[in-house]
Amino acid sequence: MKDAQERVEEIMGLLERSAGTAYYGEPVTQLEHALQCAQLARDAGESEEMVLAALLHDVGHLLEDEAAERHREIGVINHDEIGASYLLARGFSPLVAELVRGHVEAKRYLTATNPAYSHRLSEASAATLALQGGPMNAGEVRTFQQDALLVEKLRLRSWDEQAKRPGWAVTPLEHYRALLLAHLAG
Numbered sequence: 595m596k597d598a599q600e601r602v603e604e605i606m607g608l609l610e611r612s613a614g615t616a617y618y619g620e621p622v623t624q625l626e627h628a629l630q631c632a633q634l635a636r637d638a639g640e641s642e643e644m645v646l647a648a649l650l651h652d653v654g655h656l657l658e659d660e661a662a663e664r665h666r667e668i669g670v671i672n673h674d675e676i677g678a679s680y681l682l683a684r685g686f687s688p689l690v691a692e693l694v695r696g697h698v699e700a701k702r703y704l705t706a707t708n709p710a711y712s713h714r715l716s717e718a719s720a721a722t723l724a725l726q727g728g729p730m731n732a733g734e735v736r737t738f739q740q741d742a743l744l745v746e747k748l749r750l751r752s753w754d755e756q757a758k759r760p761g762w763a764v765t766p767l768e769h770y771r772a773l774l775l776a777h778l779a780g
């Protein structure tokens with residue numbers, strides 16, 4: 595594995611370049627979305643791992659993975675799994691990776707259990723749901739309810755939904771360099 599500093603630069607590079615990419619069907623860029631999501635976690639007084647998971651939850655969309663099936667309008671299919679595997683391989687904690695992995699599951703859970711949530715989903719998010727497996731079935735719902743990180747995964751999901759505000763000025767990317775380094779070198 596590359597040293598921690600190099601891994602931090604790699605992640606920062608991915609995020610910096612995502613300033614040039616729109617967040618599928620939403621009025622913000624990928625970078626704005628990531629920074630707003632992390633800001634919501636910080637504002638809620640969450641742990642550093644939760645903040646990092648929020649910042650990096652869509653990293654799977656930013657990777658040039660040959661194996662990933664990419665749709666122009668909706669991004670990388672399975673970006674949750676791809677992102678989680680990528681973060682584990684870069685030395686992020688299993689907790690951060692698992693939270694990232696869970697953010698699509700959480701959407702599938704909420705659409706199965708909360709009709710009001712389904713109505714609130716943005717058009718783009720509703721369109722990707724079918725490709726992500728659609729709402730969970732009853733068995734999947736029961737399993738997810740036993741998940742040790744249920745509450746955290748749902749919380750991350752709610753920030754994800756909210757992090758689509760055009761023009762919201764939040765803490766800039768540079769702030770997260772030290773946090774990333776502390777996590778990866780720790």
Ligand SMILES: [Fe+2]
Nearest residue numbers: 627651652754
């Ligand atoms: Fe997202």
